[in-house]
Amino acid sequence: MKDSTGDKKQKDGARPVHHTTSLKQLAEHLGLNPATVSVVLNDVPGRSIPQATRDRIKAAAKELNYQPNLLARSLRSRRTLTIGILVPELGDGYHTQVMSGIGDQLIKAGYFYFTAHHRHKRNLVEEYTRLLIGRGAQGIIAIDTLLEHPIGIPVVAVAGHKHIEGVTNVLLDHRRAAELALSHLYSLGHRKIAFMRGQPFSSDSDERWKSLVAVAEQMGIEIKPELVVSLERDLTSPELGYPVVQQLLAAKEPFTAIVAFNDISAIGAIRALQDVNLKVPEDVSVIGFDDIKAAAYTLPRLTTINQPLEEIGRIATQSLLNKIHNTVPPQDEITVEPELIVRESTGPVKG
Amino acid sequence: MKDSTGDKKQKDGARPVHHTTSLKQLAEHLGLNPATVSVVLNDVPGRSIPQATRDRIKAAAKELNYQPNLLARSLRSRRTLTIGILVPELGDGYHTQVMSGIGDQLIKAGYFYFTAHHRHKRNLVEEYTRLLIGRGAQGIIAIDTLLEHPIGIPVVAVAGHKHIEGVTNVLLDHRRAAELALSHLYSLGHRKIAFMRGQPFSSDSDERWKSLVAVAEQMGIEIKPELVVSLERDLTSPELGYPVVQQLLAAKEPFTAIVAFNDISAIGAIRALQDVNLKVPEDVSVIGFDDIKAAAYTLPRLTTINQPLEEIGRIATQSLLNKIHNTVPPQDEITVEPELIVRESTGPVKG
DNA sequence: TATCCATGTAAAATCGTTTGCATAGACAAC
DNA sequence: GTTGTCTATGCAAACGATTTTACATGGATA
Numbered sequence: 001m002k003d004s005t006g007d008k009k010q011k012d013g014a015r016p017v018h019h020t021t022s023l024k025q026l027a028e029h030l031g032l033n034p035a036t037v038s039v040v041l042n043d044v045p046g047r048s049i050p051q052a053t054r055d056r057i058k059a060a061a062k063e064l065n066y067q068p069n070l071l072a073r074s075l076r077s078r079r080t081l082t083i084g085i086l087v088p089e090l091g092d093g094y095h096t097q098v099m100s101g102i103g104d105q106l107i108k109a110g111y112f113y114f115t116a117h118h119r120h121k122r123n124l125v126e127e128y129t130r131l132l133i134g135r136g137a138q139g140i141i142a143i144d145t146l147l148e149h150p151i152g153i154p155v156v157a158v159a160g161h162k163h164i165e166g167v168t169n170v171l172l173d174h175r176r177a178a179e180l181a182l183s184h185l186y187s188l189g190h191r192k193i194a195f196m197r198g199q200p201f202s203s204d205s206d207e208r209w210k211s212l213v214a215v216a217e218q219m220g221i222e223i224k225p226e227l228v229v230s231l232e233r234d235l236t237s238p239e240l241g242y243p244v245v246q247q248l249l250a251a252k253e254p255f256t257a258i259v260a261f262n263d264i265s266a267i268g269a270i271r272a273l274q275d276v277n278l279k280v281p282e283d284v285s286v287i288g289f290d291d292i293k294a295a296a297y298t299l300p301r302l303t304t305i306n307q308p309l310e311e312i313g314r315i316a317t318q319s320l321l322n323k324i325h326n327t328v329p330p331q332d333e334i335t336v337e338p339e340l341i342v343r344e345s346t347g348p349v350k351g
Numbered sequence: 352m353k354d355s356t357g358d359k360k361q362k363d364g365a366r367p368v369h370h371t372t373s374l375k376q377l378a379e380h381l382g383l384n385p386a387t388v389s390v391v392l393n394d395v396p397g398r399s400i401p402q403a404t405r406d407r408i409k410a411a412a413k414e415l416n417y418q419p420n421l422l423a424r425s426l427r428s429r430r431t432l433t434i435g436i437l438v439p440e441l442g443d444g445y446h447t448q449v450m451s452g453i454g455d456q457l458i459k460a461g462y463f464y465f466t467a468h469h470r471h472k473r474n475l476v477e478e479y480t481r482l483l484i485g486r487g488a489q490g491i492i493a494i495d496t497l498l499e500h501p502i503g504i505p506v507v508a509v510a511g512h513k514h515i516e517g518v519t520n521v522l523l524d525h526r527r528a529a530e531l532a533l534s535h536l537y538s539l540g541h542r543k544i545a546f547m548r549g550q551p552f553s554s555d556s557d558e559r560w561k562s563l564v565a566v567a568e569q570m571g572i573e574i575k576p577e578l579v580v581s582l583e584r585d586l587t588s589p590e591l592g593y594p595v596v597q598q599l600l601a602a603k604e605p606f607t608a609i610v611a612f613n614d615i616s617a618i619g620a621i622r623a624l625q626d627v628n629l630k631v632p633e634d635v636s637v638i639g640f641d642d643i644k645a646a647a648y649t650l651p652r653l654t655t656i657n658q659p660l661e662e663i664g665r666i667a668t669q670s671l672l673n674k675i676h677n678t679v680p681p682q683d684e685i686t687v688e689p690e691l692i693v694r695e696s697t698g699p700v701k702g
Numbered sequence: 703t704a705t706c707c708a709t710g711t712a713a714a715a716t717c718g719t720t721t722g723c724a725t726a727g728a729c730a731a732c
Numbered sequence: 733g734t735t736g737t738c739t740a741t742g743c744a745a746a747c748g749a750t751t752t753t754a755c756a757t758g759g760a761t762a
Contacts, residue, residue, distance in 0.1 A: 020485075022748060033712045038750060048709050067485050071426045072748035075717045080422070082486075090451035091661070093644075097442035103468055112486060114463045117454055135421050135433075135463060238648050267648050274650070293444075294645035297589050297618050299625070310442070373718055384742050389720060399739050423718035426747050 021064045030060050037061075041068070074136060083320060084132030085115045086125060086142040092236075093292050094309065095143050098158055101313025102141060109321055118145070139320045142167075144203060154323035154330075156316045161203045163332070168323065170316045170334045174204070177305050177338040178211035181259055181287050182219055184303070184340055189349035190257040190285060194227040194248050196241065196269070198261040199234065205261070208289070212259065226253040231261055241268030249276060256284060256349045263288035263295045263304055270298065270345065281347035291341050300344035312336050372415045381411050388412075392419070425487060434671060435483030436466045437476060437493040443587075444643050445660065446494050449509055452664025453492060460672055469496065490671045493518075495554060505674035505681075507667045512554045514683070519674065521667045521685045525555070528656045528689040529562035532610055532638050533570055535654070535691055540700035541608040541636060545578040545599050547592065547620070549612040550585065556612070559640070563610065577604040582612055592619030600627060607635060607700045614639035614646045614655055621649070621696065632698035642692050651695035663687050 027034040032053075039047050040057045060066075074080040085102065087095045099115070106113055114132055118124035129151055132140060139154040147157065147164055156168045163169065185193060195212060198205030216223050229244040241260060245268070248255070260266035266288030270280050278284050280300055288295060291306035315334055322328050378385040383404075390398050391408045411417075425431040436453065438446045450466070457464055465486060467479035480502055483491060490505040498508065498515055507519045514520065536544060546563060549556030567574050580595040592611060596619070599606070611617035617639030621631050629635055631651055639646060642657035666685055673679050 023750095024748070034749080035713080035751080036711060042750080044751085050710075053710080067481075069426075069748050070486050071422055071431070072717090073750075075420075075422045075426055075719090075748080076750045078717080090454060091444060091448035093442060093444060096447040099466075100441035100468065103441060103466065107467070112465045112467070112482070115450075115454065115466060116458070116463070117451065130418075131463070134418050264648075271650065294648050297615075297645055297649065299622065299650050374720095375718070385719080386721075386743080387741060389718095390741095393720080395721085399741095401740070404740080420718050423747090424720075426749090427718080427720045429747080 020067050020069070023066070023068065026061060026064055026066050029064065030057060032057070041066075080136035080138055081111045082135070082137055083111060083113050083139045083141065083324075084129075084135075084137035085113050086128060086132075086140060086145045087115060087117050088120050088144055090115070090117050093294075094290065097309035098143050098313040098316070101310035101315075102317045103313075104310070105314040105317035105321075109317075111321070113141075120146075122146070122148075139324050141316050141320055154320055156320040156323070158312055158316050159203050166330075168319050168331055168334065170312055170319065170336065171207075172204075172307050172312075173335040173337050174207045174211040175215065177208070177289070178215040180338060180340040181289075181305055182212070182215050182221060184342070184346065185257045185259070185285060185287065186219060186221065188257075188285065188346060191221065191349075192227070192253075192255045192257070193221060193223075194229070194255040194258045195223060196244060196259065196261045196265055197228065197230040199231045201234070202261075208261070224253060226251045227255050231265060236264060238264055238268030238271060241265030242272045245269045245272035257346070258284060258286045260286060260288050263290045263292045263302055266302055266304070266345070267294070267298055270300070270302075280345050282350065285346035285349075287346055295341075296343070298345075303343045303346040304341050306339040306341045308336055308339065371418050371420070374417070374419065377412060377415055377417050380415065381408060383408070392417075431487035431489055432462045433486070433488055434462060434464050434490045434492065434675075435480075435486075435488035436464050437479060437483075437491060437496045438466060438468050439471050439495055441466070441468050445641065448660035449494050449664040449667070452661035452666075453668045454664075455661070456665040456668035456672075460668075462672070464492075471497075473497070473499075490675050492667050492671055505671055507671040507674070509663055509667050510554050517681075519667075519670050519682055519685065521663055521670065521687065522558075523555075523658050523663075524686040524688050525558045525562040526566065528559070528640070529566040531689060531691040532640075532656055533563070533566050533572060535693070535697065536608045536610070536636060536638065537570060537572065539608075539636065539697060542572065542700075543578070543604075543606045543608070544572060544574075545580070545606040545609045546574060547595060547610065547612045547616055548579065548581040550582045552585070553582075553612075559612070575604060577602045578606050582616060587615060589615055589619030589622060592616030593623045596620045596623035608697070609635060609637045611637060611639050614641045614643045614653055617653055617655070617696070618645070618649055621651070621653075631696050633701065636697035636700075638697055646692075647694070649696075654694045654697040655692050657690040657692045659687055659690065 023034045023037060027037045030037065036049065037057050040049055040054050041061060083106065085099060087099065089095060102113065114135060114137060116128035116132060118128055125145060129140065133153060137153065141156050141158065142160060143158045146161055147167065150165050156170060158170050160167065160169050197209050213223065227248065229247050231240055231244060233240060258269055260269050266286050270286050273280055273284050280286055288302045288304035291304045295302040295304050315336060319331065319334060323330050374385045374388060378388045381388065387400065388408050391400055391405050392412060436450060438450065440446060453464065465483055465488060467483060469475035469479055476496060480491065484504060488504065492507050492509065493511060494509045497512055498518065501516050507521060509521045511518065511520045548560050564574060578599065580598050582591055582595060584591060609620055611620050617637050621637050624631055624635055631637055639653045639655035642655045646653040646655050666687060670682065670685060674681050
């Protein structure tokens with residue numbers, strides 16, 4: 001809403017977009033009606049137009065480098081070929097890797113996406129959702145974002161907390177993840193295993209813990225209460241995992257392995273162990289979750305459970321496109337399979 | 352291009368976008384002409400409309416929750432309030448942190464952005480540029496992306512390699528970065544300093560090296576040829592820095608500090624040193640560049656030169672918006688200041 | 703020879719805005 | 733009573749496509 005002192009020449013920054021030929025110009029050039037040209041270029045079925053004319057039109061379109069104006073097209077046809085992505089943060093590996101998969105899949109389908117990052121602020125989630133819809137988004141992918149209620153367009157949630165009517169959730173097969181982690185440790189001979197529970201506000205905490213408990217029971221691994229610690233602080237640095245390991249050590253209950261809540265806390269845990277001269281993995285094995293980029297750079301490099309983030313993005317996208325196009329009945333839930341990545345932080349139990 | 356067997360009822364996924372009231376409906380509801388309503392809601396100057404009517408219109412707009420259709424508006428006014436971002440990769444901290452700053456700044460100005468990641472493929476850069484323009488992008492921010500020639504709309508390049516007519520470059524003050532790094536080491540007593548040069552294809556390599564040479568000379572630090580190694584492999588893992596340090600050690604020329612090309616290679620360098628039982632920082636100090644997230648998680652944590660990535664994003668955005676709105680004469684180049692982050696990988700020289 | 707259908711193309715309506723110009727009425731000045 | 737200036741609003745033409753409907757042909761059929 002700048003000042004507007006009536007200065008006519010400025011036109012408030014509305015500079016003409018790089019000039020392209022319009023349908024009308026193309027039609028004129030051909031001596032045909034725009035409608036005919038449109039019909040041919042869009043391969044509209046059920047129209048009788050001789051091949052010769054079709055060829056002529058397509059040739060001219062190529063020659064004049066005709067690019068249909070997406071805005072105009074969308075306005076009329078109500079298809080914008082655009083979706084919106086809601087994400088808490090950019091600049092964070094987890095989210096943007098998912099976005100990478102989304103982008104790959106979308107562009108194949110001729111779609112583009114708007115991104116809005118809301119830094120976990122609820123009112124922003126609401127507002128951005130509105131804005132995205134206002135810009136013609138035909139669907140929304142909400143990554144790690146708390147949605148409150150159904151919105152009017154197709155939605156797919158990645159790592160969504162709640163189940164909301166009409167929203168498809170894409171999530172990790174936590175059960176399988178637990179199996180991979182525990183059977184890896186088990187096969188290395190570990191029986192005395194310590195566990196870290198995630199913070200209550202973290203979306204995966206509950207599911208992951210339940211799965212670990214179930215699988216441990218099934219495998220006959222005892223979970224001693226003294227060997228279970230809980231993360232509490234709202235941190236995204238390894239500090240997260242440091243104090244809880246000190247807590248574990250103070251309990252004096254022997255253990256040979258730690259199942260960390262995620263890679264970040266695993267890194268902190270390793271530090272804590274090293275600081276009391278325990279060697280990883282010789283004295284204690286540590287396994288993480290997520291397989292963040294940094295996991296390959298630590299000393300020792302981290303054994304972890306990989307979440308196929310890009311694939312999750314691709315799957316979420318495909319699911320959303322299916323919803324938009326109404327091609328298949330929508331699913332409530334889609335699970336993806338985790339993978340065990342063995343690096344250096346786990347090893348056979350001593351002796 | 353699906354099949355199209357003439358099935359009329361399907362309508363190929365064109366579902367009505369969440370219903371909103373249109374300007375026309377609003378006008379009808381008020382018994383006024385759409386134009387009048389539009390004029391009032393947009394505060395168009397130079398129209399005489401009594402305050403009473405204005406209030407009536409605004410009240411009704413609020414009541415009916417009128418949201419103007421951005422598509423239609425853009426079509427008419429040729430302002431889409433949209434820009435495009437070209438980026439090599441998503442899921443990489445460097446780029447997405449810049450994007451984070453861009454997003455913050457854009458949304459303040461009422462803009463949204465399309466993202467396209469091209470994975471360094473030249474033809475995709477071209478194609479995506481076209482597509483973005485086709486979707487009405489009013490400007491483009493190219494992050495670490497090689498542009499070949501001027502395009503028809505305002506462009507700002509972040510970490511751009513080349514200088515291109517009309518393109519504003521936002522880049523780090525390399526000179527200052529070199530000063531920070533070297534004076535930090537110097538003040539800790541380091542005089543025998545080894546250097547890593549970046550790969551020739553990396554955008555910052557040359558500039559960074561030239562600055563280091565210049566500053567070293569100015570400070571009276573000798574750069575011995577035996578203590579200069581060059582990265583060559585196209586890697587983004589710490590492996591990058593490992594072999595070159597072995598190479599340094601093999602040269603038998605003593606050194607007490609290493610200036611790494613970036614954090615990734617610094618991490619590899621530290622590993623290489625630790626693997627021959629040299630302690631960091633007690634025996635050798637290592638300083639990195641970039642301040643990637645992982646830099647705070649390594650053992651020891653990395654001393655490095657921070658690039659204010661989010662700020663770079665914000666500055667690039669502001670510069671682009673200025674260009675779009677023609678408010679200030681465009682600049683060719685904008686530099687931003689680096690910052691020294693002292694952590695644990697540097698320390699005073701022994702003895 | 704009149705009727706009908708298929709074919710090729712054009713015209714018009716529409717999507718939801720913005721914007722330049724027109725106009726009707728009120729009032730004042732001459 | 734004419735002219736002129738305001739005021740408040742309306743009208744209609746864009747913007748650039750898609751989509752529905754209409755209109756000429758020309759040949760085939762009855």
